[in-house]
Amino acid sequence: MLSLTNVSKSYDDRDPVVDQVSFAANVGELVVILGESGSGKTTTLKMINRLIAPSSGVIRVNGQDTSTVDPVILRRSIGYVFQGVGLFPHMNVAQNIGITPSLLGWTSNRIAHTVDRLLELVRLNPADYRLRMPFELSGGQQQRVGFARALAAEPSILLLDEPFGALDLITRYEVRHDFQKLQEELGLTAIMVSHDVTEALLLADRVIVMRNGRVLRDATPDDLVADPGDPYVARLIEMPRAQARFVEALAP
Amino acid sequence: MSSNLTELLAQLPALLGGHLLLSASALLTGILFSIPLGLAASGSRRLSSTVLAAAGVIQTIPGLALLALMVAALGGTIGFMPAYLALALYSVLPVLRNTVTGIAGVDPTVIEAADGVGMTKWQRMMQVELPLAAPVIIAGIRTSTVWVVGTATLSTPVGAPSLGNYIFAGLQTRNTLSVVFGCVFAALLAIALDQLVRLAENAVRHRNKSRGLLAIIGLALLIGGGLMPLVFKHHSQSNFPGAPLAGMEITIGAKTFTEQYILAEALAEDLVNNGAKVNRLDNLGSAVLFDALAADEVDLYVDYAGTLWTTILKRSEPAVQAQMLAEVTDHLSSNFGIGIVGRLGFENAYAFAMGRISANRLGIESIGELANQPTALTIGGDPEFFARPEWSRVRDIYGLEALGTRGMDSTFMYGAVRDGAVDVITAYTTDGRIDAFDLVVLDDPKQAFPSYDAILLVSPQLTGNTAFTSVLGKWIGTIDTALMREANGQVDLDGATPKQAAAFLRARIDAAR
Numbered sequence: 001m002l003s004l005t006n007v008s009k010s011y012d013d014r015d016p017v018v019d020q021v022s023f024a025a026n027v028g029e030l031v032v033i034l035g036e037s038g039s040g041k042t043t044t045l046k047m048i049n050r051l052i053a054p055s056s057g058v059i060r061v062n063g064q065d066t067s068t069v070d071p072v073i074l075r076r077s078i079g080y081v082f083q084g085v086g087l088f089p090h091m092n093v094a095q096n097i098g099i100t101p102s103l104l105g106w107t108s109n110r111i112a113h114t115v116d117r118l119l120e121l122v123r124l125n126p127a128d129y130r131l132r133m134p135f136e137l138s139g140g141q142q143q144r145v146g147f148a149r150a151l152a153a154e155p156s157i158l159l160l161d162e163p164f165g166a167l168d169l170i171t172r173y174e175v176r177h178d179f180q181k182l183q184e185e186l187g188l189t190a191i192m193v194s195h196d197v198t199e200a201l202l203l204a205d206r207v208i209v210m211r212n213g214r215v216l217r218d219a220t221p222d223d224l225v226a227d228p229g230d231p232y233v234a235r236l237i238e239m240p241r242a243q244a245r246f247v248e249a250l251a252p
Numbered sequence: 253m254s255s256n257l258t259e260l261l262a263q264l265p266a267l268l269g270g271h272l273l274l275s276a277s278a279l280l281t282g283i284l285f286s287i288p289l290g291l292a293a294s295g296s297r298r299l300s301s302t303v304l305a306a307a308g309v310i311q312t313i314p315g316l317a318l319l320a321l322m323v324a325a326l327g328g329t330i331g332f333m334p335a336y337l338a339l340a341l342y343s344v345l346p347v348l349r350n351t352v353t354g355i356a357g358v359d360p361t362v363i364e365a366a367d368g369v370g371m372t373k374w375q376r377m378m379q380v381e382l383p384l385a386a387p388v389i390i391a392g393i394r395t396s397t398v399w400v401v402g403t404a405t406l407s408t409p410v411g412a413p414s415l416g417n418y419i420f421a422g423l424q425t426r427n428t429l430s431v432v433f434g435c436v437f438a439a440l441l442a443i444a445l446d447q448l449v450r451l452a453e454n455a456v457r458h459r460n461k462s463r464g465l466l467a468i469i470g471l472a473l474l475i476g477g478g479l480m481p482l483v484f485k486h487h488s489q490s491n492f493p494g495a496p497l498a499g500m501e502i503t504i505g506a507k508t509f510t511e512q513y514i515l516a517e518a519l520a521e522d523l524v525n526n527g528a529k530v531n532r533l534d535n536l537g538s539a540v541l542f543d544a545l546a547a548d549e550v551d552l553y554v555d556y557a558g559t560l561w562t563t564i565l566k567r568s569e570p571a572v573q574a575q576m577l578a579e580v581t582d583h584l585s586s587n588f589g590i591g592i593v594g595r596l597g598f599e600n601a602y603a604f605a606m607g608r609i610s611a612n613r614l615g616i617e618s619i620g621e622l623a624n625q626p627t628a629l630t631i632g633g634d635p636e637f638f639a640r641p642e643w644s645r646v647r648d649i650y651g652l653e654a655l656g657t658r659g660m661d662s663t664f665m666y667g668a669v670r671d672g673a674v675d676v677i678t679a680y681t682t683d684g685r686i687d688a689f690d691l692v693v694l695d696d697p698k699q700a701f702p703s704y705d706a707i708l709l710v711s712p713q714l715t716g717n718t719a720f721t722s723v724l725g726k727w728i729g730t731i732d733t734a735l736m737r738e739a740n741g742q743v744d745l746d747g748a749t750p751k752q753a754a755a756f757l758r759a760r761i762d763a764a765r
Contacts, residue, residue, distance in 0.1 A: 051367055076370030086365030090383050100369045149369065 001027055002048070002157055002189060007057030008213075009043055016055070018043050019213040025206075027156075028187045032194050032204035034236070040213035041193045042083075045159050048191060049078045061157060076100055079150030079158040079188075084166055085142045087134040093119070093145050094130045100153040118148035123178060140171035147179065151186070158183070160192040164199065176203070198240045201225070209233050259749050260418065260433050268437060270413035275397075275404045275441075276475055278336050282343030282400070283393060289344075290351025290389075291377060300352045307345040315403040318342065319410045320537070328543035330411035330536065330550075335404070342403055343396040350392025354385030390453040394446050401442035405434065408535045409508065411544065415441070420535040424509050424663050425743050425750060444474060495527025496719045503531040505541045505550035509662060510743045510750065511600060511682055511736060515554045515706075517754035519727070526723050538563070538636070546588045551711045552724070556600055558702035560584065562641045573703045580707075589712030593721055594728035598682060598736045601704040602642060604631070605679035605691040607669055618695035620650045622676060628654045632668050633678030635659035643678075646700040663744070666691070682733055684741020706731075730761045 003024040010016035018040040025031045035041040046052040048059060050071040059066045066074055087096050097118055098111040106114075116126040122144040134142060143163060150158055163179070164172045180203055183190055194200050200207050201221045209217040209224075216230050228234035293300040310318070318341065322334035358381050366376040382389075405416030415438045422430030448470045455464030502523055506516035513534060520530045533550060542564065544550040560580050561567050571579070577595070584590040604619050616622060622629055631652075637643055638657050647653060658674055665677040666685035679686055679693065681704075686693065708727065714720050739757045742748040748756075 049368065051364065072370050072372050074370075075368060080365075080368040082361060082365050082368060084361045086359075086361040086368070088362060088365065088380060089359075090380075099371075103370055103375065153370075 001025070001060075001062055002191070003060045004044070004048070005058045005060075007044070007047060007054050007059060009040075009047060009052060009055050015213075017213050018047070018054075021057070021210075021213075021215050023208050023215060023218050025189050025191060027189055028184075029205045030183055030188075030190045030192065030203055031206050031208060032192050032200040033208045033210055034194055034197065034200040035210035036195055038212075039210040041195075041210050042161055044210070045161055045191060045193045048157075048159055049075045049080060051075075051080075076104055076153055077155055077157075079153070079155040081143075081146050081150045081158070081160040081163045083161040083163075085146045087142055087145060087149070089134050091134075092130070093124075093132050093134070093137075096134065096145060097148045097152050099149065104153060114152055115148075118151055121151070121182060122148045124148075138171075139167055140175055143167060143175055144178075147182070151182075156189060158188045158190040160190060162193055162195070164196075165194075197236055201237075201240070209236065256427065256429055256747075256749055259751060260430055263417070264437070267413055267415050267417050268441070271401070271404055271415045271438070271441065272475060274332065274335055274339065274407060274412055274414060275401045275445075278339035278404070279343050279393075279397060279400050281336075281340040282396060283347055285340070286344045286347035287351050287389065290348045291355065291382070293348075294352050294355040300356075304345075304349055304352060307348050310341050311345045315342065315406045316409070319406055320540070323410050323540055323543070328540075328547045328549075330533070330540055330544045332412050334410050335407035335412035335414075339400050339404055339407070343400045346392040346395040346399065347389065348392075350388045350395075351385065354388030354392075355381050357388065358384045386456065387453070390449065394449050397445045397449055398442045401438060401445060405438050409537050410540060411505075411533045411536055411549070413533075417535060420508060421513065421750075423661065424535075425513065426663060426747070427749070448474065495525075496723055497523060498527035500528040500717075500720065501531070502528050502551045502714075502720070503533060503549065505536050505544060505553040506532070506534045507538055507541060507553075508535050509680075510740050510753075511680075512554065513750035514739050514743065514753045514757060515596075517750050518757050519552065519554075519724075521754065521758065522727075523723065545590060545709055545711050548711045548713045551714050553709055554596065554706050555709050556704040556706055558601065558642070558704040561702050566641075568641050568645055570699050570702050573705065576703060577705060577707070584709070585715075589715060591710040591712075591715030591721070593708040593710055593724045596706040596708065596727060597729045597731045598706055598733040599704050600680050600682040600706055600733075600736070602637065602701050603679050603681050603696070604676050604694040605669065605686055606676050606694065607672070608690050608692050610672070610675065611692050611694075616694065617692075618697055619646065619652075619700070620697070622655065622694070623651045628656060629675035630656040630658055631676045631678065632658045632660055632665045632674030634662040634665070637678045642701060649698050649700045682736040682740055684737050684739075684744050687737070688741060688745050706736075727761075730764070731757070735760060 001024070005022050007018060007021045008016045009018040021040070021044055023031070033041040033044060043052055047054045048061075050066060061074070061078070088099070091099070094112070094115045097115045101111045101114060115130065119126040119129055124141060124144055129141070134145070137145065143166070146163070164176050167175060176199065192203070201224070204221055206218065206220055207224055208215055211232060217224060217228070217233050224233070225237055228237050289303060293303045313321070315338075318338045319335060322338040323330055326334050362380060362384070363376070366380040371379065404414050405419055407414050408416035408420045415434045418430045418434030422428065422434065448467055451463060451470065452467035455461070455467055504516045504520050506512040516532060516534065520532060523530050536544065538559065541550060541553055542555070545553060557577050557580050561571070561576055565580065565583050581592045584592060604622070606616060611617070614625060638659060655676075660668060662680070665674070666679070666683065666689055668674050669677040669691065670689040679691065681693065685691070708724055710721065710724070735757070739753045742753045742756060743750055
């Protein structure tokens with residue numbers, strides 16, 4: 001369980017980048033924060049594991065106020081998938097995946113076992129991939145390793161920052177599909193940041209639409225499509241339909 | 253094998269060892285200081301630019317000047333310490349700069365990932381930033397290595413033995429082989445150290461244990477082998493039981509010219525024959541040498557009354573020989589505790605010298621006539637001379653303001669005046685090249701130059717040692733100007749080594765007895 005209550009972030013004396021944001025995610029729920037660049041969606045995500053400290057407001061993870069926890073300990077308990085993957089270029093696949101467990105002091109046996117199980121989970125053959133270096137992997141493979149790394153320490157919450165953004169279309173479809181299955185199977189609570197409306201509508205249990213640091217809507221995909229409730233949201237939701245009509249018109 | 257080469261090779265273990273010890277310890281200190289400083293500073297842009305600017309300023313100080321400043325900063329201490337500190341400072345910049353730029357060059361998404369997976373700042377530094385910046389940092393270490401090994405050759409004038417001894421002594425005694433010897437071995441040492449660092453880097457990057465082992469063994473062999481001669485330090489010594497100086501350890505200093513090397517060598521042999529252990533410190537600057545004697549780091553050297561009169565007593569007026577010597581003796585004894593054993597007999601004065609032909613053509617016989625020439629003449633000399641009070645005094649007395657001055661190493665000025673590159677030089681009266689190059693010494697009717705009696709100076713701690721001073725007493729009055737000039741000429745003109753000239757000098761003194 002995760003909740004944000006009136007969370008704001010401002011730098012110096014300028015207007016807040018994130019302004020009084022509140023929402024919650026129930027166990028096993030996938031919440032997508034949808035917004036354009038500059039909407040404050042990534043800042044909101046990074047405040048959850050305190051990569052950025054909030055200026056005000058309260059964030060609770062499993063009931064506990066995160067401002068009372070050592071950020072390093074907090075981050076080890078929350079999986080994070082980075083925009084642009086961010087694998088450690090000087091470590092092989094197994095070392096990348098095993099990094100948080102090793103920081104937590106797991107035995108090397110347990111880490112090796114976890115690494116192999118996760119590689120299978122993200123559909124990479126452990127024997128083939130364990131010892132590869134990141135530069136030897138394709139973009140899709142790197143992102144799969146990124147997922148495995150985020151899941152390694154068995155977190156109850158997973159944060160994802162545009163995880164499919166850097167992938168080409170077909171790979172994106174595959175990886176997204178695998179991720180969706182994984183998230184459901186493991187019952188993960190996940191918060192994902194995206195600017196892709198279709199992706200948000202397809203994956204999310206709930207969509208939070210943000211603009212200029214504020215939450216405009218918090219609804220299920222069905223409710224959002226049925227009743228955008230805001231001119232900006234309406235235009236945003238209309239975009240995939242407009243594109244689909246355009247593609248349809250091209251067909252013979 | 254020529255005796256020259258044999259003599260050079262005999263010094264190699266001690267000089268290479270000294271050079272290696274100096275550069276390796278300075279480098280190690282510099283690295284251990286710069287990497288943590290660079291890591292600490294890389295957290296803040298302002299701090300890192302301040303630190304880099306400070307290191308950059310140190311780098312702009314010429315190596316020789318930094319060494320001299322260290323001697324002053326340590327209150328006149330010479331030898332290993334000032335050279336070590338100056339070189340350690342010198343090694344800082346490349347490592348520091350590359351640490352800061354290496355850390356700054358780490359991909360920010362990787363840094364964020366390190367935070368995101370739950371690393372502490374320390375873990376992020378050790379597991380992510382440092383390994384990723386390592387190639388850049390090691391490139392800095394390699395630059396430092398080459399700089400420090402090269403700059404260490406300049407530590408000779410502050411009394412730290414290094415391969416620079418070959419270069420400095422070779423330059424003064426016209427021994428090209430010696431200069432080449434010093435350069436080649438310094439270059440080989442730099443290349444060897446650089447390649448070993450590279451091997452170590454490769455081993456780390458490819459996690460190759462055997463290559464790493466090879467690098468460690470190589471470094472250990474090089475450093476261990478280089479330091480061996482220092483561990484089993486070999487003083488020139490002979491044990492004559494009951495010899496007057498048995499058990500004494502004496503350090504003899506020498507300035508940076510031929511006469512000083514010959515005299516130091518001759519004195520050393522005499523002291524060894526009397527049972528003392530002798531260390532030699534050649535190629536020290538005048539002021540450095542005097543301070544070292546006052547601080548008991550050097551026990552004995554030959555200086556010149558007129559030099560002390562002007563530089564230590566700060567006197568500018570002339571004085572008759574006997575009065576000057578008396579005043580110098582009194583001043584050195586009461587202010588520094590330094591003892592003067594006496595005059596060696598010769599005088600190595602400054603004098604203006606010209607080629608005989610041009611002197612005749614211009615009708616110049618005495619210094620005053622230099623002033624009244626239709627075209628202004630150029631005077632060449634040791635840069636030290638033009639900074640000394642003697643020069644301003646001579647200039648003012650004879651009205652030489654119009655003369656152009658040109659500083660050059662004293663060993664080159666005789667050839668320069670012979671070849672017409674300059675018109676007049678500030679010669680030393682004991683130099684064998686005055687006769688050999690057919691130069692004339694100009695008269696000094698107004699006695700603008702003080703007298704420069706060569707005198708034996710003894711450190712405060714040995715002034716009261718009568719066994720020592722009585723051995724030295726036998727040298728008093730034994731060398732006249734002609735004899736000294738002949739000995740100098742053997743080295744500067746005939747290519748003899750200072751050791752051979754010293755043997756000649758001692759044989760002539762013995763024969764005269």
